[in-house]
Amino acid sequence: MDDATEVPEASRPVTIHMVAASAGVSASTVSRALNFPELVKPGTRERVLETVERLGYQPNRAARSLALGRTASLGLIVPDIANPFFAPFVKVVQARVREANYALFLADTDEDPSTEVELALAMSQQVDGLILCSPRMPGRKLRTIAAKTPVVVANRLSRSVPSIALDFGPGVQQAVAHVHALGHRRCAYLSGPGGSWSNRQRLRAFTAHCESYGIELVVLGPYEPVFSGGYRGADEALAARVTAIFAYNDMVALGVMSRLADRGVRVPDEMSVVGFDDIEVASMTSPPLTTVAIPVDTVAKASAALLLSLLAETTPQRPAAQELATRLVIRNTTGVPKEDRI
Amino acid sequence: MDDATEVPEASRPVTIHMVAASAGVSASTVSRALNFPELVKPGTRERVLETVERLGYQPNRAARSLALGRTASLGLIVPDIANPFFAPFVKVVQARVREANYALFLADTDEDPSTEVELALAMSQQVDGLILCSPRMPGRKLRTIAAKTPVVVANRLSRSVPSIALDFGPGVQQAVAHVHALGHRRCAYLSGPGGSWSNRQRLRAFTAHCESYGIELVVLGPYEPVFSGGYRGADEALAARVTAIFAYNDMVALGVMSRLADRGVRVPDEMSVVGFDDIEVASMTSPPLTTVAIPVDTVAKASAALLLSLLAETTPQRPAAQELATRLVIRNTTGVPKEDRI
DNA sequence: CGTCGTCATGCAATCGATTGCACAACCTGC
DNA sequence: GCAGGTTGTGCAATCGATTGCATGACGACG
CATH class of the missing domain: 1.10.260.40 (lambda repressor-like DNA-binding domains)
Known part of the structure; x- marks a missing residue:
């Protein structure tokens, strides 16, 4: 009334x-x-x-778009919104994009590469630019999409498409040096999804650095990059008689710790665990997780900024690529291996 | 080439x-x-x-929208995308909406009611419908927005706008009965944001049920509904000499546990902790958190479905409201209070 | 005081798709 | 063989905003 x-x-x-x-x-x-x-x-x-x-x-936005040929909206495609690694990414991108007066379309591929391509193609028609977060699609598809609309790729290096990637080298080197210093000589790497660029890069880095430190690396998996993926990983790592586990990411690491606890294996006394990503909860578990930290917020900010600058500039530049450094965060899940204890 | x-x-x-x-x-x-x-x-x-x-x-979507007067996109506004409670909500809504061939605009208010109003008004122009998740804006604003575009409110009951809300009664009753049965007689409730509908409802439910079970309830806060919010909460709860803590949500509960651990207070031996929401990590901590579970996925699905049905129907119905039940999930952070131990 | 230039504004076309209406072709039945 | 129907297609208007071009008013200058 x-x-x-x-x-x-x-x-x-x-x-x-x-x-x-x-x-x-x-x-x-x-x-x-x-x-x-x-x-x-x-x-x-x-x-x-x-x-x-x-x-x-x-x-009226539609009328405006039609007349101007610009939609004033951008698209973001991520593998899994609910994944604690991607959620902050989405948040930061949304904030930056909004600052520049763009609206943001969000889509979730459910970790499926073909859905990814489909969504990207559909979106490319209705946005001024696209951010593809951790895309799993083949480079060829990537280029097809980049030909239709300005695209920035995040968390993956590309020569043909502007990208913000991560240099896992520093973080992995520190992690390997760390467990080596503690006395570990036989470690496991729990692989993530086969098609994932991140997984390939991480695996390569661990392989290289373990080699140079004289650590024997047992590669297991692939496992689903989620909590429950760590269950199987823990069991197989125990069977492989390693003293430390490098998990593909923190969720897997948490799953590993949970499974180890179930099996009565104490962390870090009987098994050391190193995660990857440094998601928020990594510092909230007990014991808090030692992990290779990724500057997600920085990656997100840089991706948004790169896309916006692409849209602003009149003369197209050649694709820029940037690599951001990772680093080890030592918490309490890594220790001296059992045999070496007093 | x-x-x-x-x-x-x-x-x-x-x-x-x-x-x-x-x-x-x-x-x-x-x-x-x-x-x-x-x-x-x-x-x-x-x-x-x-x-x-x-x-x-x-x-061309813009041309199509202009001619048809429909944009084929919906909007979703949440307080905080990175919050593990909202992330799954966003994911599910996105999936359902996409199934119906709508694209989804996402915006994050950073927990700020005035940003919320601003975003909702801006979006109302460019979408066919809007889902407001846990809105903090006054009912008057809500009605203003609902007058411009079809709106569904999630996680808050409204008489004037179609809504999917939660009935905290069952879950809270179970929680109170649970700690009462364990022997607790003096408990704390750590409040969430003052303006929050959820907080008011939860507080009311705890107050009522504690009263009827003869439990003395100490209301503390408000605290920020995040991990660090639990630090202060833990300290103040200890000072208030309660034996059990009901946290506004799981993040606060985790913060509480972390702080308690720092202060050498064992959970559940010296302090029981009950969370709220049952976010994914609640089951991943150690000890795993006893918490009042909310059917987020169901709320998200129902919200999306309600909005879609609103858009499909030709004759406007009077606003429908639905309340979904909550329930207690007992894990390992609740136990017999210290004094009563053998 | 006349001419020219500048400034402010309106007219009309345009963006790309949809849709009411008109028309042409064809079919049916007597 | 023709009236009345049906069916398939095109024309042109429309959605709401932008923008090149034209026009009218006004001031400056010689």
Whole structure:
């Protein structure tokens, strides 16, 4: 009842013509008053803006897009929104993109490469640019999509498409040096998804650094990169008689710890565990997880910034690629191996 | 180089007129062949569809929206994407909405009610419908927005706007009965954000049930509904000499546990902790958290379904409201209070 | 005081798709 | 063989905003 005054007519939205009529000018003038204020006489401008305000006019985005050929929206495609690694990424991208007055379309591929391609192709039509987070699709597809709309790839290095990737080298080197210093000589790597660029890179880094430190590396898996993936990983790592486990990511590491606890294996006394990503919960478990930290927020910010700069610049540059460093965060899941204890 | 055949012209996108010309028909026929196949002669239809395929035509969404007055996209506004409670919500909504061939705009309010209103108003112009997840804005604003576009409110009960809410009663009753049975008689409730509907409801439920079970309830806070919010909460609960803590949500509960561990207070031996929400990590900590579970996926599905049904129906119904039940999940953070031990 | 230039504004076309209406071709039945 | 129907297609208007071009008003300058 008393809402009658509050709620401004549920009827048709206000168009630029209604504003024009009400202000006694043409639609062109309204458009200019809003988009190029310096082109209209101060008096008129004021009257128009006042009318806009009074009528609560908001330009129709579809009409605007059609005329301008720009949608003022960007797309973000991630493998799994609910994954604690990607959620902060989405959050940061959304915030940056919004700052630049773009709206954000979000889609989740459920970790499926073909869904990924499908979504990217569908989205490429309705956005001004696209951020593909940890894409699993083949490079060829990536290029096809990049040909239709500006694209930035995050968490994967590409030569043909602008990308923000991670250099796992430093973090992995520190992790390997760390367990080596503690006395470990036989470790396991629990692999992530086969098609994943991240997994290949991490595996390669662990292999290389273990080799150079004289650590024997047992590669197990692949496992699903989730909590329960760590169960099997823990069992197989125990069977492989290693003293330390490098997990593909923190979720797997947490699963490993849970499974080890179930089997009565104490961490870090009887088994050391190193995670990857440094997601928020990694510091919240007990014992808190030693893990290779990834600067997610930085990656997200850089991806958004890169896409925005791509859209801003008039002359297309050659694809830029940036690699951000990782580093080891030592907490309490790594220790001296059992045999070496006093 | 060899991409030349793969990558289809980065030039202007294909319009309906190009398809029409290439197929030797008018644009109207192309449009009909795609939208109302039964209206065009099988032979023509086939030729058109084949041409569409060959040229890789995809209708321009902006033009379509303008003509139809529908955008084929929905909006979702959440307080915090990175919050492990909301992330699964977003994921499920995205999936359901996509199934119905809608794209999803996502925005994050950073827990700020005025940002929330601002975003909702901005979005209401460019979507066919809006889901407001755990909105903190006043009911009046909610109604203003609902007048501009179909809206569904999730995690909050409303009389004027269709909503999917939670009935905290059952879960809280079980939680209170549980700690009462264990022997607790003085408990703390760590409040969440003051403006939050959830917090008010939870507080009310705890107050009522503690009263009826003869448990003395100390209300503390409000605290920020995050991990670190639990630090202060833990300290103040200890100072208040309670034997059990009901946290506003799981994140706070985890913060509490961490702080208790730091202060050498053992859970559940010296302090029982009950969380709220049953987010994924609640089962992954040690000890695993006893908590009041919320059917997030169900809420998300129901919200999406409700909005879609609102859009599908021609005659507007009066706002429907649904309440989903909560329940207690007993894990290992609740036990007999210290004094009562053998 | 006349001419020219500048400034402010309006007209009309445009973006790409949809759709009411008109028309042509064909079919049916008497 | 012709009226009345049905079916398939095209024309042109429409959605709402932007923008190149034209026009009218006004001021400056000689």
